[in-house]
Amino acid sequence: MLNEALGEKAKKTLIGFVEKINPMLEKYWDDEISNSFGFNETQQQLVKKMLLHARSHNLVGGKRIRGAFVYYGYGLGEAVVDERIWKAAMAVELVHTALLMHDDFMDEDKLRRGKPTTHEYFAKGDKHYGEAMAVNVGDAVLCLGYEMLMDCGFESDRVIRAMEKLLRGITNTTYGQAYDVSLPKSGDMTEEKVMSLHKAKTAIYTYENPLFIGGILGGLGKKALSILHEYSMKGGVAFQLQDDILGIYGESEKTGKSDDSDLLQGKSTLLIIKAMEMGNSEQKSAIGDVWGNKVASALQIELAKKAIKDSGSYEYSVKVAKRLAREAVIEARKLREWDMNSNSVDFIEGVAEYMVDREV
Structure with missing residues (x-):
């Protein structure tokens, strides 16, 4: 909960x-x-x-959030x-x-x-x-x-280990980005592939990498780092699912990004994949008219957004994000078994809740 x-x-x-x-x-x-x-x-x-x-x-x-994860990851140790x-x-x-x-x-x-x-x-x-x-x-x-x-x-051995983690994390994120830009823009995507992409990019880059860097500098042991890994795989994907929702339904004034770029660029998000799977022919057609079409009209974009919601994909994506956030919380609470800085544990647990409710 x-x-x-x-x-x-x-x-x-x-x-x-x-x-x-x-x-x-x-x-x-x-x-x-x-x-x-x-x-x-x-x-x-x-x-x-x-x-x-x-x-x-x-x-x-x-x-x-990444800098904060370094700071509070260190605070655990x-x-x-x-x-x-x-x-x-x-x-x-x-x-x-x-x-x-x-x-x-x-x-x-x-x-x-x-x-x-x-x-x-x-x-x-x-x-x-x-x-x-x-x-x-x-x-x-x-x-x-x-x-x-x-x-x-910090002590040189910890700095070297932290640097190794940063470099390996960026390398794996680069592989994830290459996978992202290589994905088909229609037809062949599945929920499993979308989740794999989010793990390869966001879960490693936004969650695990900074948490591990802070944890390593703070002297965390393998057991605690293992918990942070599981937390990151769940919390990071939940974070990205919310990002994808905001990428279409967020307010540009708050997010600082266009609310139609994901659609026009043909990004393979869970919202799109499930809408094309769950929607009726009319809804799929409305989405298909815009997905990857950089010259789509404002009316076409609004019709596509409505079709995604009407298909049930929006509600489905929110539910998946919430479920993963709950699973991340379960992992974070395992950290309370040790005598760790309560502020750090509170932050890591609380972020799982906040990141799926945010508007930016």
């Missing part, structure tokens, strides 16, 4: 976490920008432009939270910003949190240049994240 009180507490905890980590990130970016690399002024100005853009994307909006963990949390947030730049390019998204995506920002009439710069800026920020984690100041 979900605990609404802990869900609300996790929401407030995340807000407090954002308020504390953002000024640290601001200072980091200011220092990095003031020391922009370059052997001549032209090169320095380009690097500065790259960093200013990365700074703006890193600091605008965002739940900071240490009764007193060491200030050095903030650097590790910031490192993961830098990595996240970098991967979003690449993800937006591959998804051809035009907006991220209400601002032009990196490839759109740099294009200025030259599509190829914009795409090339999205790769370059993303790669640079990715390396800045690696550098920050290596410089977080």
Whole structure:
């Protein structure tokens, strides 16, 4: 059973976490920008432009769930939270910003949190240049994240293990992304394949990786890490299912993304797969007219959204997300068998509730 009180507490905890980590990130970016690399002024100005853009994307909006998982994952192993963990949390947030730049390019998204995506920002009439710069800026920020984690100041053996986990997690996420862009845009997708995709990408990247990095730096043992793995596989998929729901039915002003991009790009989400499986011929036709059709009209998009709900797919997706959230809570409660920081356990359990009720 979900605990609404802990869900609300996790929401407030995340807000407090954002308020504390953002000024640290601001200072980091200011220092990095003031020391922009370059052997001549032209090169320095380009690097500065790259960093200013990365700074703006890193600091605008965002739940900071990955950084928070590093922080509270560390708290499971240490009764007193060491200030050095903030650097590790910031490192993961830098990595996240970098991967979003690449993800937006591959998804051809035009907006991220209400601002032009990196490839759109740099294009200025030259599509190829914009795409090339999205790769370059993303790669640079990715390396800045690696550098920050290596410089977080913990014992070297723990830092090395945490870095190994980060690199392996990103590698597996990259494989998941390759699987995603290789999937057929119609017909051949199944619920099982969608769930496998969400595990390969979101469960590992958003949940397990940061929780393990924090846990490793905090000295967690194999048993606790095993529980966090099971929690991540369930909670991470529930998180992504809610993300997919918001991708179609969320308010753009809150999510910072277009509410029709998933449909127009032909993304294989559980919402779409089940609607095409459960819907009648009229509903399937309405969805098919829009799915992967980047020139679909506003009326066609609204009819497709209605068809998805009328097919029963929306209700089905919500139920699956809630079930997985409950299963994640069961895993999180196993952590209470040890004498661990109650605030950390409360947060990890509460996030499972909050993440399937959020609007952003």
